[in-house]
Each structure stands twice: as structure tokens, then as C-alpha cells.
């Protein structure tokens with residue numbers, strides 16, 4: 335059964351580790367992530383962007399697929415199904431469809447409007463027992479066509495949003511979606527420390543987990559980050575493994591064209607990436 339992300343993130347915050355959010359795109363992605371979490375006895379959050387939800391034929395399809403897998407694969411570790419960077423309307427649709435966790439990304443609105451909309455969703459999510467993530471200060475890079483400049487969040491604005499009763503808070507600290515450019519200056523730990531100081535006990539979320547050096551990840555966790563989002567890295571490892579299979583001509587040998595064979599190396603590559611991240615984040619054995 336899907337659970338809210340609240341308990342797993344509060345435990346992570348107290349235990350000084352982070353729970354990974356891994357975004358899903360299809361059946362192979364979902365199965366790879368769930369099986370790895372179960373094998374490593376780690377809590378996990380499945381992220382679904384609005385674009386990915388549309389790609390997978392709608393939120394109800396996603397909920398049906400994930401719930402089916404939890405039962406058929408006998409997944410017993412805590413799993414949250416989370417809308418990633420949701421609009422207000424998207425959040426309502428996912429709540430209706432049966433998601434257990436919601437991110438409302440109001441970072442592109444003026445702060446008053448972000449506060450107002452987040453407040454309304456806090457009320458709805460509380461009534462239904464769902465976790466809610468809010469965002470202050472846009473994350474750099476591109477997410478489903480929305481390009482953010484990578485601002486540093488204003489700690490006072492973070493405080494105002496945290497006080498609404500959100501479950502977890504994403505604050506921009508120089509992190510970027512996708513691959514990091516060679517001249518990236520790194521995470522801004524002064525901003526992170528200031529946000530932590532103002533927001534107290536609210537677990538913090540680090541978006542754009544692909545390619546952040548290990549020491550920065552560990553430092554971010556020590557400063558209050560309890561959820562780290564990984565998306566691009568699984569895409570890169572899936573693509574590389576699939577490319578290798580085809581370049582080696584394996585799809586032309588015997589029944590190598592069978593999608594269950596053709597997609598197997600990519601599936602294994604996602605599993606390896608998720609394992610690596612769970613070990614780095616410290617969530618192994620924490621289910």
C-alpha cells in the first residue's frame with residue numbers, strides 16, 4: 335500500500351540520511367526502482383512529473399500500475415507515489431487519482447500567491463493524509479519545458495511557506511535539473527544553512543541530484559536535506575546500456591529483438607544507479 339512520505343522523511347531527517355525520489359517513465363523504470371528498494375530494504379519515493387504522467391496515459395494509469403506492482407512483487411518497504419513539480423490543477427488531479435504525496439511548485443508565482451495556493455493544498459492534503467512538498471526559489475535547468483535560472487531561495491520566504499504546515503520543502507541552493515555544466519559553482523551551503531535555521535524541523539529537499547559530487551551530497555544531508563531527487567541519472571544509464579546492446583548487434587541475434595531482452599540491460603542499469611544512490615544517501619536498511 336502506498337504511504338505518505340511524511341514518516342519516512344521525518345525518520346531520515348532524525349537519522350541524518352536522505353530518501354531518494356526516483357522519477358518513473360514506464361513499467362521498466364517502476365519495476366527496477368521498486369525491486370531495488372525492496373532488495374536493499376530502503377524506503378523510496380516514486381516521482382512522476384506532469385509530462386511523465388501524460389506519457390504514461392494519465393495519473394490513474396500510473397496509480398493502477400504502481401499499486402499492482404506493490405502487490406504482485408510483494409513490496410513491503412515504504413513507497414510514496416509523488417507528483418513532481420505539480421501545478422495547482424495537476425495536484426488536484428493526482429489527489430483524486432490516488433497519489434500518496436504531492437509537490438506543488440509555486441516557485442514561479444509571486445511569493446504571496448505561492449503562499450496562498452500552498453496553503454489551500456496543505457488543507458486538502460492534511461484531510462486526506464497525504465504529504466505535500468512546496469518549493470521556494472526556482473531550481474535551475476529545464477523540467478518539462480519550464481526553465482529555471484537556479485535562484486537561491488530567500489530564507490524568510492522559506493520560513494513563511496514552512497509555517498503553513500508543508501511536509502517537506504524544496505529550496506533553490508544553486509542546484510540544477512539535468513547535467514551540471516563544467517563551470518557550475520556548486521551548492522550554496524550558506525543558503526542551505528540559513529534556510530535550515532529559519533525552517534526548523536521541516537525536512538528539506540534537494541532537486542537535481544544527478545551529478546552533484548558525493549561530498550556535497552553528504553554535506554547537504556548533514557545540513558538538513560532528507561529527500562534527494564534523481565531523474566536524469568537513471569535516464570543516462572538506461573540510454574547507455576540500451577545503446578551498447580544495439581551497437582553490439584544483440585538485437586539482430588536470435589530473438590534479441592524481443593522487447594523483454596532489448597530493454598533488459600537498461601532495466602539492470604537503472605537498478606544499479608538506484609542502488610548506488612541509495613547507498614550514497616544512506617537509506618539502505620532503513621525501511
Ligand SMILES: [Zn+2]
Pocket residue numbers: 419473477511541542563
Ligand atoms: Zn525538481
